[in-house]
Amino acid sequence: MTTCKMINKDIVVVGAGAAGLTAAIFAALQSSPETKIAIIERTDKAGKKILMSGGTRCNVLPVSMSEKDYFTDSSIHLLKRIFKSWSVEGCKNWFIDDLQLPLACEVETNKWFPVTNSAKDVRDALLNKALSLNVEIHYSTQITEMQRNHNDWILTASDAKQYQAKHVIWSTGGLSVPTIGTDGAGHQVLRSLGVQMKPTYPALTPLTGQHPGSSNLAGVSLTVGLTADTMIASREGFLFTHKGFSGPSVLDVSHCVTRYVMGQQQRPELAINWTGESKDIWQKRLTTGKSTVLGTLKEYIPNRLAEALTEGKSYRNQKVSELSKNDRADLIQLVTAYSLSWSSHEGYRKAEVTGGGVPLEAIDTATMRLKNDPGLFLCGEIMDVFGRIGGFNFYWAWVTGRLAGLAASKLPAQQQAQEV
Ligand SMILES: Cc1cc2nc3c(=O)[nH]c(=O)nc-3n(C[C@H](O)[C@H](O)[C@H](O)COP(=O)(O)OP(=O)(O)OC[C@H]3O[C@@H](n4cnc5c(N)ncnc54)[C@H](O)[C@@H]3O)c2cc1C
Incomplete structure (x- = not known):
């Protein structure tokens, strides 16, 4: 022995x-x-x-x-x-x-x-x-x-x-x-x-989900304001990945999703403000001017994202000054409080913590x-x-x-x- x-x-x-x-x-x-x-x-x-x-x-x-x-x-x-x-x-x-x-x-x-x-x-x-x-x-x-x-x-x-x-x-x-x-x-x-x-x-793990529109925006990045319910509002980097979303803003709120998936909390609503600016600023921006909706959006967010967000929208090529009240409200919502279509997360394999x-x-x-x-x-x-x-x-x-x-x-x- x-x-x-x-x-x-x-x-x-x-x-x-x-x-x-x-x-x-x-x-x-x-x-x-x-x-x-x-x-x-x-x-x-x-x-x-x-x-x-x-x-x-x-x-x-x-x-x-x-x-x-x-x-x-x-x-x-x-x-x-x-x-x-x-x-x-x-x-x-x-x-x-x-x-x-x-x-x-x-x-x-x-x-x-x-x-x-x-x-x-x-x-x-x-x-x-x-x-x-x-x-x-x-x-x-x-x-x-x-x-x-x-x-x-x-x-x-x-x-x-x-x-x-x-x-x-x-x-x-x-x-x-x-x-x-x-x-x-x-x-x-x-x-x-x-x-x-x-x-x-x-926690601090990428999310999976559907990109806006029908295109895959993988590689597009920008600085956004991201809110998970009323809990977190951070203005940080956002990245479209092949599977969904990442970047510091997404990682910082990802635990709300992972905890929901594990049955530990309610489903969180993730809302994105693509430029981090207020509704008032966008209201003014989308009221005067000769530029089209798509042209105006492209001044502030990446081209591919502007195209994806307005895909299928009847007002896409309309001049901003000619937008109806309802269309303008819809557009402002799209730009300042976009509801992120997430499905799940990439788990411990990609989690930082x-x-x-x-x-x-x-x-x-x-x-x-x-x-x-x-x-x-x-x-x-x-x-x-x-x-x-x-x-x-x-x-x-x-x-x-x-x-x-x-x-x-x-x-x-x-x-x-x-x-x-
Ligand atoms: C990709 C990535 C990037 C990151 N970047 C940053 C950053 O830039 N800044 C930041 O603040 N944080 C960052 N983090 C988070 C940070 O790395 C962790 O918070 C930190 O390493 C935790 O330290 P720890 O010592 O508690 O655990 P660990 O660093 O994970 O160390 C635990 C150790 O214990 C060993 N071990 C486990 N079980 C046993 C056992 N039974 N017997 C013997 N050994 C065992 C493991 O092998 C490991 O070496 C990052 C994490 C990842 C994954």
């Missing part, structure tokens, strides 16, 4: 993503040099999502934020408390001063990117910092089971390796892009421990520690919080990773792992 050697650590971080790397760094910074910290990562690389983020440029942070940039079914009060622990400015300075990663602000979008526009530089800065602090990383090792053994946690990996640790930081991410290690297996392990979770759903997960009520917000356990800390996307497009999701990962790492590092001296 083969016996499996127990690998003893003080702190085991499960998942080498944005939150896990940050947690390990802060745990190591706060601990004595003898403290043994290991990150266990199921894939062969750290920070795969960082590498693919922001179109491989990595939008590290937003310029500013408020809790309104986030979605959760948990208490907003608890969310605010967590964000209070580290300002965007403090986090930005950490990247620049401590990780030696110069950042540049993209003023038009209010986003911070690395000066080099390379997501790999962000991942490498985090990884190198962790390694320089003697954090070990064990790749291609998936934790499939966890159990308590008195004051310790015993973690079992898929290859039957076992780890023993006083403190565990669970940072296994969500279910989005399952092909790169985030397929919800981490949620399963927590569930088996009795941790309660909110039902998960894909996962909604749902562990509610904030289950943790102590000062430490990210699970309330009913003295040594299990949670951070990042596994929690029931996600942000809109703009660096808000990484900010959540950095803030919660830092809190979990700092708290897990506060090990009583006698608890430090013994070499076996």
